[in-house]
Amino acid sequence: MLIKRPADIRSSEITDQKLYVNRRQFIQAAGAIAGAATAVGVLTKGAAVLHAVQPAAHGAKLPNVKKGSPYSNTNGEVMNTWEQITTYNNYYEFGTDKDQPAELSRNFKTTPWTVSVEGECAKPGKYSVDDILKGETIEERIYRMRCVEAWSMVVPWAGIPLGNFIKRCGPTSKANFIKMYTLVNPKEMPGQRSDVLDWPYVEALRMDEAMHPLTLLAVGLYGEAMPNQDGAPIRLIVPWKYGFKGVKSIVKIEFVEKQPVNTWQRMAPREYGFYANVNPEVNHPRWSQASERRIGEFFMRKTLMFNGYAEQVASLYTGLDLKKNY
Amino acid sequence: MADRTRIIRFIIKPVVFLAGLGPAVYLTWAALTGHLSANPLSDVTNETGVWTLRFLVITLTITPLRRLMGWNDLIRFRRMMGLYAFFYGTLHFTTYVVLDRFAGLVDFPNGIVSWTTVRNLLKSIGGDIYQRPFITIGFSALVLMVPLAVTSTAGMIRRLGGRRWQALHRLVYVSGIGGVLHYWWLVKADVRRPLTYAAIVAVLLGFRVVYKRVASAVRQMAGGRLKPSAPGKMPPELKVED
Numbered sequence: 001m002l003i004k005r006p007a008d009i010r011s012s013e014i015t016d017q018k019l020y021v022n023r024r025q026f027i028q029a030a031g032a033i034a035g036a037a038t039a040v041g042v043l044t045k046g047a048a049v050l051h052a053v054q055p056a057a058h059g060a061k062l063p064n065v066k067k068g069s070p071y072s073n074t075n076g077e078v079m080n081t082w083e084q085i086t087t088y089n090n091y092y093e094f095g096t097d098k099d100q101p102a103e104l105s106r107n108f109k110t111t112p113w114t115v116s117v118e119g120e121c122a123k124p125g126k127y128s129v130d131d132i133l134k135g136e137t138i139e140e141r142i143y144r145m146r147c148v149e150a151w152s153m154v155v156p157w158a159g160i161p162l163g164n165f166i167k168r169c170g171p172t173s174k175a176n177f178i179k180m181y182t183l184v185n186p187k188e189m190p191g192q193r194s195d196v197l198d199w200p201y202v203e204a205l206r207m208d209e210a211m212h213p214l215t216l217l218a219v220g221l222y223g224e225a226m227p228n229q230d231g232a233p234i235r236l237i238v239p240w241k242y243g244f245k246g247v248k249s250i251v252k253i254e255f256v257e258k259q260p261v262n263t264w265q266r267m268a269p270r271e272y273g274f275y276a277n278v279n280p281e282v283n284h285p286r287w288s289q290a291s292e293r294r295i296g297e298f299f300m301r302k303t304l305m306f307n308g309y310a311e312q313v314a315s316l317y318t319g320l321d322l323k324k325n326y
Numbered sequence: 327m328a329d330r331t332r333i334i335r336f337i338i339k340p341v342v343f344l345a346g347l348g349p350a351v352y353l354t355w356a357a358l359t360g361h362l363s364a365n366p367l368s369d370v371t372n373e374t375g376v377w378t379l380r381f382l383v384i385t386l387t388i389t390p391l392r393r394l395m396g397w398n399d400l401i402r403f404r405r406m407m408g409l410y411a412f413f414y415g416t417l418h419f420t421t422y423v424v425l426d427r428f429a430g431l432v433d434f435p436n437g438i439v440s441w442t443t444v445r446n447l448l449k450s451i452g453g454d455i456y457q458r459p460f461i462t463i464g465f466s467a468l469v470l471m472v473p474l475a476v477t478s479t480a481g482m483i484r485r486l487g488g489r490r491w492q493a494l495h496r497l498v499y500v501s502g503i504g505g506v507l508h509y510w511w512l513v514k515a516d517v518r519r520p521l522t523y524a525a526i527v528a529v530l531l532g533f534r535v536v537y538k539r540v541a542s543a544v545r546q547m548a549g550g551r552l553k554p555s556a557p558g559k560m561p562p563e564l565k566v567e568d
Contacts, residue, residue, distance in 0.1 A: 096516035099363055151365060196518075291430050295364050296364070298367070300429055302432050
């Protein structure tokens with residue numbers, strides 16, 4: 001009969017007696033510390049919204065802003081204040097809370113800035129913001145801004161029609177869509193350090209939408225240079241579409257042949273379509289789009305078809321099923 | 327009465343009670359003095375909702391802490407925490423009814439103060455609960471808390487009997503899960519916060535399952551020397567001194 005001798009247990013594997021005796025306390029203490037840390041983390045998160053954030057400092061005055069544009073018709077609706085427009089923002093590159101863009105974009109550097117023009121066009125290349133504005137008249141455009149989250153504002157933007165710049169780029173006959181990109185720079189854009197969205201943020205327009213005189217390349221608001229939290233130095237404004245179509249801090253404009261997939265569309269295709277036209281009859285799967293709260297008001301308003309710009313833009317979509325192409 | 331009990335009852339409990347009111351007081355003050363965001367109505371709705379979840383989590387933490395740490399005095403705060411969860415849940419629902427449904431009626435064909443308004447408001451609330459899953463589940467989670475709040479008194483515990491009372495109050499687990507899902511389904515892209523709550527609730531509920539198994543295994547190993555309390559007898563933690 002073979003009698004096996006049990007293997008020796010190395011002394012290093014033997015638990016120290018002190019540790020063994022105190023094992024319960026050890027586990028309890030570790031548990032308590034972990035529990036407390038988690039609790040504190042969760043209990044303090046979300047409290048951010050409760051300290052009113054400072055509005056943007058006033059920026060440089062833009063030269064010769066032309067007022068009184070016929071496209072500024074907001075039907076006598078009151079403009080939202082500088083404070084409202086610069087403290088309540090959706091700009092996920094700086095964080096997903098409404099006050100985070102104001103708080104976390106203070107050190108964002110917007111000079112020097114270049115926009116790279118690429119794709120199906122005669123004059124690709126790098127353009128500075130000054131290049132883009134060269135020879136153009138900056139216009140004030142007072143537009144309604146309807147967020148997909150069912151709130152809205154009235155904002156006096158300053159900018160140039162996107163169509164003017166497109167013409168200078170000389171798009172080819174293959175340029176059916178224009179695709180715009182936001183900067184990627186996690187160092188200065190803390191929201192990009194987590195992958196809440198698929199960076200870079202991309203939104204595209206059909207060429208006729210982009211050429212429409214209402215579509216604006218905005219460089220400011222209230223006659224002043226664009227505050228960082230609102231998309232400085234240059235951003236897109238398409239007033240008849242939900243706010244998320246307005247790409248901020250644009251670094252690249254690409255002319256493409258095929259219809260691109262936009263950031264939110266890729267994220268949740270059932271909730272966000274390519275067009276994202278404001279439409280009170282097509283609800284977001286999780287909430288109604290029939291009404292909206294104007295920031296600063298108690299009672300909500302009825303949401304208007306194409307955000308009130310139906311007269312100017314409805315003809316762009318004749319024959320298109322807006323329930324399918326939301 | 328022991329000194330310890332008196333300190334808890336006359337000093338610590340009132341302090342905790344006032345602390346629980348803190349968020350509501352702070353929110354009211356902040357809303358009235360312009361310390362909220364440019365959309366204060368949405369802040370009030372969100373914050374009362376988040377505080378409901380926080381108090382639910384605190385309520386669910388008490389039993390695990392007692393079992394793990396032996397801090398049995400915590401049981402004296404469980405009812406208060408549960409009632410605060412219900413209090414903030416009710417505030418949350420009220421703000422939703424007033425700031426979202428009522429303010430969102432848009433049309434007041436017979437004036438604001440009229441039966442038409444009441445009827446339209448009820449229709450609007452009902453439609454929302456029926457159509458929108460995140461509202462359905464949030465509303466259910468709150469409704470399930472009503473019987474718990476009603477039977478939270480010492481008299482009701484006696485009347486129901488400890489076992490039955492305890493079984494009924496397990497509904498709070500469903501409310502906890504419902505509350506987390508409600509939050510999760512509402513968020514557009516950034517699910518980190520709802521996910522944190524989901525993880526915490528999962529750990530707290532998971533603990534109960536594991537603890538029950540371990541406890542019964544220990545009992546078996548002890549060869550029946552440790553008997554579970556006789557049926558019908560009130561478990562010791564349900565003895566209420568006031």
